[in-house]
Amino acid sequence: xxxxxxxxxxxxxxxxxxxxxxxxxxxxxxxxxxxxxxxxxxxxxxxxxxxxxxxxxxxxxxxxxxxxxxxxxxxxxxxxxxxxxxxxxxxxxxxxxxxxxxxxxxxxxxxxxxxxxxxxxxxxxxxxxxxxxxxxxxxxxxxxxxxxxxxxxxxxxxxxxxxxxxxxxxxxxxxxxxxxxxxxxxxxxx
Amino acid sequence: xxxxxxxxxxxxxxxxxxxxxxxxxxxxxxxxxxxxxxxxxxxxxxxxxxxxxxxxxxxxxxxxxxxxxxxxxxxxxxxxxxxxxxxxxxxxxxxxxxxxxxxxxxxxxxxxxxxxxxxxxxxxxxxxxxxxxxxxxxxxxxxxxxxxxxxxxxxxxxxxxxxxxxxxxxxxxxxxxxxxxxxxxxxxxx
DNA sequence: GTCTATACGCCGATAGAC
DNA sequence: GTCTATCGGCGTATAGAC
Numbered sequence: 001x002x003x004x005x006x007x008x009x010x011x012x013x014x015x016x017x018x019x020x021x022x023x024x025x026x027x028x029x030x031x032x033x034x035x036x037x038x039x040x041x042x043x044x045x046x047x048x049x050x051x052x053x054x055x056x057x058x059x060x061x062x063x064x065x066x067x068x069x070x071x072x073x074x075x076x077x078x079x080x081x082x083x084x085x086x087x088x089x090x091x092x093x094x095x096x097x098x099x100x101x102x103x104x105x106x107x108x109x110x111x112x113x114x115x116x117x118x119x120x121x122x123x124x125x126x127x128x129x130x131x132x133x134x135x136x137x138x139x140x141x142x143x144x145x146x147x148x149x150x151x152x153x154x155x156x157x158x159x160x161x162x163x164x165x166x167x168x169x170x171x172x173x174x175x176x177x178x179x180x181x182x183x184x185x186x187x188x189x190x
Numbered sequence: 191x192x193x194x195x196x197x198x199x200x201x202x203x204x205x206x207x208x209x210x211x212x213x214x215x216x217x218x219x220x221x222x223x224x225x226x227x228x229x230x231x232x233x234x235x236x237x238x239x240x241x242x243x244x245x246x247x248x249x250x251x252x253x254x255x256x257x258x259x260x261x262x263x264x265x266x267x268x269x270x271x272x273x274x275x276x277x278x279x280x281x282x283x284x285x286x287x288x289x290x291x292x293x294x295x296x297x298x299x300x301x302x303x304x305x306x307x308x309x310x311x312x313x314x315x316x317x318x319x320x321x322x323x324x325x326x327x328x329x330x331x332x333x334x335x336x337x338x339x340x341x342x343x344x345x346x347x348x349x350x351x352x353x354x355x356x357x358x359x360x361x362x363x364x365x366x367x368x369x370x371x372x373x374x375x376x377x378x379x380x
Numbered sequence: 381g382t383c384t385a386t387a388c389g390c391c392g393a394t395a396g397a398c
Numbered sequence: 399g400t401c402t403a404t405c406g407g408c409g410t411a412t413a414g415a416c
Contacts, residue, residue, distance in 0.1 A: 024214055024215050025214050099301060099302060104351045107354070107355045108298070111290065111354055112295070113211070113212070125355050147364055150361050151365070151368070154348035154351070155348055157348040158348025161294045161347040161351060162315075162344040162347055164301055165301075165311075165312050165315050166312065166315070166340075175341070
């Protein structure tokens with residue numbers, strides 16, 4: 001039974017609410033309700049709503065790094081590691097169906113709000129991008145590893161968006177198959 | 191010089207603001223400002239904000255149908271018509287870079303708001319989907335025209351999302367080239 | 381058909397008691 | 399560190415004059 005500080009509890013509750021209801025649409029009352037504290041108590045831990053957003057993005061970055069570290073441990077070849085990334089679509093299938101990709105949707109909301117944290121949201125994408133680029137480079141695609149990484153990122157985003165819109169399980173299954181086939185063509189070994 | 195009714199002016203101003211700033215984040219004051227009328231005057235034309243959203247979605251549907259009709263006129267082969275669809279990414283490049291795809295981002299916002307109009311927003315995607323399916327069917331891909339149509343839709347969505355996030359012109363150019371190559375592989379004739 | 385005035389609630393944020 | 403009380407502003411929506 002791990003104990004979490006109030007600050008940590010706020011960040012976790014806000015993280016979930018920002019994802020499921022949107023940042024702008026989430027009020028302090030919503031977060032307070034989720035944590036079980038009063039509204040006024042927030043300002044002891046954060047000085048503004050934007051400050052909470054900053055902490056949420058930082059929290060997501062750290063979780064992303066942890067997830068990537070886990071893939072490095074579990075999978076032995078670059079190709080298998082890239083498949084771990086693709087597999088997020090399966091692991092988070094239910095949430096993506098309902099709310100879309102947490103990174104893509106936050107990034108776009110930040111863009112529409114002209115929010116100062118837009119670049120921080122994009123930085124989460126960059127973590128995936130750099131890591132995917134490294135995987136492609138290590139599997140013999142040095143010359144265009146960057147493009148391949150962006151393509152995988154883009155492909156998964158499109159799949160998440162359309163799955164969220166149509167909620168069609170057959171579509172998701174078919175795209176996942178096609179990504180695997182494509183990956184096998186790009187990386188011959190293993 | 192066409193004359194527009196106040197109702198039409200409201201719908202057009204709201205359409206743009208919903209796209210650029212988000213539906214939830216757009217206030218009546220914003221729309222009133224854009225049109226040049228007072229806030230109270232709204233309720234003579236629409237009974238609620240959701241009513242305006244309904245009219246905006248209907249307006250977008252009609253514009254989509256007009257756009258598709260234009261493609262039918264301009265392009266002679268199914269392949270060329272599909273290329274017209276892809277070319278939206280070029281024609282609306284500046285807007286997509288700043289705000290993302292209007293259909294994909296509205297659909298996702300509706301999902302997060304658990305909004306009753308979510309299905310109406312998805313219906314705009316369906317217009318493209320049905321039409322793309324017809325194009326693939328007409329070019330000899332009857333057996334999996336549906337899957338190919340969804341793949342094109344998904345691909346363009348992913349490209350729009352990542353272009354909005356990273357604002358990388360090279361990425362956009364590269365994906366466009368790849369889509370064309372892929373299309374040439376799917377449809378041999380013409 | 382357009383306006384002003386206004387109701388009423390929720391928003392983020394502050395002050396200060398305990 | 400947590401609470402209650404409260405502020406000023408903005409949100410949608412309504413009523414009613416012109």
